[in-house]
Amino acid sequence: MAQTVSRIYSNFRGVDFRGEEINLVRSPDALNMWKDYKETESIRTRPGLKLRAPSSFPVYGIYEYNDALIVHSGTVLQRRTPTEVATIYNKMAQKPSQAFVYEGVFYIKDGTNYLKYDGTEVKAVEGFIPTTTIARKPLGGGTKHQDVNMLSDYRINTFLATGADFEFYLDVVNIDSDYVPIVTYTNTEDTNIKKDENGVVATTEYVVDYAKGKITFNTYPPNAPLTDGQDNVLVKFKKAVPQYRKCILESTLLQVFDNRVFFSGNPDYPNWVWHSSLDDPSYCSDLDYYQEGKDTAAVKGMVAGNNALWVFREPSEANTTVFYHTPTIDEEYGKIYPNSHSTISTGCIGKAINFNDDIVFFSERGMEGISGDIMTEQVVAHRSSLVDRKLTAEADYKNMILAEWEGYLLVIIGNKVYLADSRAMFQNENHIEYEWFYWELSKNITCSCVVDGVLYLGADDGVYMLTDLNANIDSYWTTPKDKFSNPHKLKTTNKRGCVAEATGDIEVCAKLEDTDFEHIGTYENVTDYFVSRIKKKKFKDIQLRFASSTRFSLETVTLECFVGGYIKR
Numbered sequence: 001m002a003q004t005v006s007r008i009y010s011n012f013r014g015v016d017f018r019g020e021e022i023n024l025v026r027s028p029d030a031l032n033m034w035k036d037y038k039e040t041e042s043i044r045t046r047p048g049l050k051l052r053a054p055s056s057f058p059v060y061g062i063y064e065y066n067d068a069l070i071v072h073s074g075t076v077l078q079r080r081t082p083t084e085v086a087t088i089y090n091k092m093a094q095k096p097s098q099a100f101v102y103e104g105v106f107y108i109k110d111g112t113n114y115l116k117y118d119g120t121e122v123k124a125v126e127g128f129i130p131t132t133t134i135a136r137k138p139l140g141g142g143t144k145h146q147d148v149n150m151l152s153d154y155r156i157n158t159f160l161a162t163g164a165d166f167e168f169y170l171d172v173v174n175i176d177s178d179y180v181p182i183v184t185y186t187n188t189e190d191t192n193i194k195k196d197e198n199g200v201v202a203t204t205e206y207v208v209d210y211a212k213g214k215i216t217f218n219t220y221p222p223n224a225p226l227t228d229g230q231d232n233v234l235v236k237f238k239k240a241v242p243q244y245r246k247c248i249l250e251s252t253l254l255q256v257f258d259n260r261v262f263f264s265g266n267p268d269y270p271n272w273v274w275h276s277s278l279d280d281p282s283y284c285s286d287l288d289y290y291q292e293g294k295d296t297a298a299v300k301g302m303v304a305g306n307n308a309l310w311v312f313r314e315p316s317e318a319n320t321t322v323f324y325h326t327p328t329i330d331e332e333y334g335k336i337y338p339n340s341h342s343t344i345s346t347g348c349i350g351k352a353i354n355f356n357d358d359i360v361f362f363s364e365r366g367m368e369g370i371s372g373d374i375m376t377e378q379v380v381a382h383r384s385s386l387v388d389r390k391l392t393a394e395a396d397y398k399n400m401i402l403a404e405w406e407g408y409l410l411v412i413i414g415n416k417v418y419l420a421d422s423r424a425m426f427q428n429e430n431h432i433e434y435e436w437f438y439w440e441l442s443k444n445i446t447c448s449c450v451v452d453g454v455l456y457l458g459a460d461d462g463v464y465m466l467t468d469l470n471a472n473i474d475s476y477w478t479t480p481k482d483k484f485s486n487p488h489k490l491k492t493t494n495k496r497g498c499v500a501e502a503t504g505d506i507e508v509c510a511k512l513e514d515t516d517f518e519h520i521g522t523y524e525n526v527t528d529y530f531v532s533r534i535k536k537k538k539f540k541d542i543q544l545r546f547a548s549s550t551r552f553s554l555e556t557v558t559l560e561c562f563v564g565g566y567i568k569r
Contacts, residue, residue, distance in 0.1 A: 003563040004494070009544075010556040012043045012477070013424055014435035017390045022480045026386070026435075029545075032475035032555075034437045037407065038421060044553035045504075046439055048471020049464040052456065059458030062449035065106040067118050069451070071463055072097045072110070075444040077122060080331065087109075089115065089122040096447060098254050100261065102281050107261075111252045114151070116281075122393035127151030127245075128283040134158045134231055138221075147285035149273070150248055153240035154179075158231035161222040163183065170213035172239050177210040179238035185222040186232045193371045213237075225546035241286075248284055249276060257309045258327050258337075262302055264311070270298035273325075275337065290331040290339050301352030305359045306373040309337065312361045315347030320497055322346075322361075324374055331542045340493035342378045344370065353402045353433045355409045358383075365391055367411070367420065371431065381431035385440065387418050403448040412448065412457075414499060415441045469551060477554055483541045486563045490538045494560035497533040498544070504552025508532045512539040525565075534559070541566055 009024055012035075016026040027033075033043045046304030057074025064070070069080040070088075077089035097150060098106055107116040107125070110431045114125045129151045136159045148155065175181070183200050215235055225232040237282035246266075251274070253265035261276040263531050265283070271292045277283040292299060297316040301310060308324040322344040324484075325337040350362030359370045360383060367384035384391060391397070394413045399413040408421040417439040424435035454464040484491050490557035500506070505524045509517040523530040536542060546554050 003486075003562060004492075005486070005563055006558065007482060007484060007556050008556060011041075012554070014386065014421060015438050016386045016480075017388075017438075019389065022479055024482065026478055026480065027478050029475065029478040030438060031479050032439050034408075034419060034439070035421070035424075040553065040555075041414065042553045042555040043477060045473055045475040045481050045548065045551040046536065047466050048473050049442060049457065049466060050471075051462055052465045052467040053078075053085075055461040055462040056414040058094070058446050058460045059111070059463055060092075060095060061099065061108070061447050062107070062456045062458050062463055063099045063108070064449065064451040065101060067415075069449075069456070069463070070099070070106065070108075070117070071458075072108070073458075073462075076110070077115075077117075081393075086116065093204045096153075096252075098199070100251070100281075102256070102261070103279070107281055109249075109251070109254060109263075111250055111265075112404070114249050120510050125151060125282050127153075127278055128277075129156055130153045130283070131156040131235065132160060133171040134261045135160055135229065136171065136231075138162060138168045139169075141170050142171070143175045147287050148241070148244075149189065149282075149344035150241075150244035150284040150286050151282055153238050153245075154236060155239055156234060156236050159233035159235070160229070160231055161187075161224055161233050163224040164221060166217045168215045168217075168233060168235065170196055170235060170237060173211060173213040173215050175210050175241075175444055176207075176238040176240055181208055181215060181237040183215060183236075184234045187223045189227050199263070202362070228467070245287060247272070247289075253299065253302055257325075257445075258335075262301040262309060262477075264302055267298075270296050271313060273299065273302070273339075278335070284449075287333075290322045290325070290337070291507070292339060293318060293319075293341075297321065297347070300348040300350070301353045301361055303354050303359055303361075305354040306355065306370075307356065310352070310359055310370070311339070312352045314349060314350035315364070316345075319345035322370075326374055328461050333485065340374070342370075344378050344380050346380050349398050349525045350400050351402050353404070353409070355404060355420070356407070360409075360421075362397075362411075364392065367434075381419065382428075383416075383433050385428060386434065387436045390438070391418055401445060401448055403450065403455065406453070408437075410448070412445045414444045416469055417441060417445075443474055471551075472549050473551070474547070474549050476545055478545045480541055481541040481543055482559075484561050484563060487540070488567055490540070490564045491542070491561040492537045492564060492565055493534050494543075494562065495533070495535055496560070497531045497558040498557060499529055499531050500557045501555040502526050502553060503528075505548050505550050506530070506552050506554075507547045508534075508546040509533050509547070510536060511543040511545070512536060513541060517543075517545055538564070 013025040016022040055073040071078045093110040097110040130146035133142045134145045155481040207216045251266045252265040264273045276291045288406035297314040301312040310321040315319045323339045345398040352361035365390040367382045371381045403410040411418040412481040419435040419437040441457040450454045508520040511517045
């Protein structure tokens with residue numbers, strides 16, 4: 001009598017595009033399927049796109065702020081609520097933007113502008129004006145106080161007047177002549193001079209020598225301070241360094257870390273990183289910068305995690321591609337962030353992200369994770385072997401969009417989506433990897449955002465939500481080639497058929513060896529299970545495909561075969 005083999009396909013894990021014989025819980029070819037863990041352990045059709053906000057221009061950024069969506073579309077920044085659409089700014093750059101919220105204020109950068117929005121007005125970030133020198137004598141000296149702010153063209157010097165000096169020299173020469181310095185002083189007993197409630201005099205009785213950086217009082221010099229050592233003359237002046245502001249404005253990467261904002265991605269300074277001062281995104285000291293490596297391999301991503309800021313660069317001839325910055329207290333400069341080169345030499349050509357506390361980046365080979373932290377030796381651990389062949393062959397692989405949603409990392413390239421499942425991982429030799437699913441959307445995606453568990457996706461014609469459970473979506477799941485544990489013998493299916501636990505309208509096809517898929521039957525309104533009469537004889541291996549143009553789910557499939565004689569050539 002022929003041997004009977006019963007095969008149960010269940011506990012589906014995801015796709016495996018490697019092309020070899022694969023585990024029966026994975027699919028060599030599946031589309032638009034996933035596990036919605038909130039509702040079921042079965043695989044099912046993904047939700048469809050639902051238009052949330054139409055647009056005549058590409059959407060470059062979607063953000064949430066104060067219970068509203070902030071949408072960057074074309075040159076316009078809009079605030080959208082369910083009942084109102086308001087344009088709040090109309091001079092945005094037409095390229096991808098990034099944003100963050102700091103102490104209740106919304107900040108956004110687009111590689112040209114650096115703006116802030118407090119819920120009422122959008123305006124350019126006006127840099128904090130530093131007092132660069134204090135306790136300065138009229139002829140010079142004093143104490144260096146605050147660093148020059150790269151985001152401000154203005155500076156302040158404060159002086160200790162002597163009561164006899166008319167000329168006061170600033171701490172720089174060649175100050176900008178298109179701005180008249182503002183001069184104030186205190187401690188005058190002249191009742192004819194107008195003073196404010198604090199006794200401060202704002203005067204215009206002076207002459208400016210812009211080349212020498214000198215202020216000369218016309219009639220009489222300010223008196224000495226009443227309290228020794230207390231500055232009583234203040235000069236606000238302009239000394240612009242054009243490339244300073246451009247360093248920050250033209251940066252395309254940002255990351256909030258340790259209550260500071262880090263900037264990078266400036267095409268003119270590809271391997272530089274700057275950061276703001278503590279709790280002030282408008283103050284970037286001209287001394288707070290770092291060069292990642294000695295060559296010009298560009299920074300591709302910055303990620304906060306494992307008590308460090310990780311910086312990922314393009315492949316480098318010097319093999320210095322991954323750096324990390326850790327907060328360090330310096331006696332002279334306070335808190336600084338010196339960089340250290342990790343032991344990893346693999347370069348990043350895509351993006352990087354902290355995915356559920358896993359620091360990952362995308363190299364030429366696919367998704368890489370960092371095993372180890374700043375206290376140990378770091379080692380690259382591959383994370384995407386199951387989809388590498390398809391993922392890395394995508395034409396726009398370097399311009400991917402990353403989004404973390406429902407426990408998945410979505411790697412979006414055009415209209416293709418690869419989903420790494422944080423709930424399903426497996427041991428591959430000496431490291432851990434993710435299970436993956438694969439989707440194809442109806443729109444090319446330009447940006448993404450998650451708000452209250454809802455995934456928002458930007459496209460060329462508007463903002464969409466991935467929430468439509470009634471959309472007609474082509475989806476399918478294909479089983480691997482199954483030899484029923486007898487690759488050398490012929491098999492014949494049990495004429496009683498195969499049983500599938502599923503829901504929805506489902507088409508079943510079967511494929512033998514290298515033939516095409518053959519339609520077996522269509523089963524409508526399935527609510528629990530159905531039986532498909534698959535009648536195939538004398539085959540080496542078989543594949544099944546379950547497909548639908550509407551939403552369906554698949555839990556288990558049972559197929560029984562009789563194993564016969566040996567295969568003959």
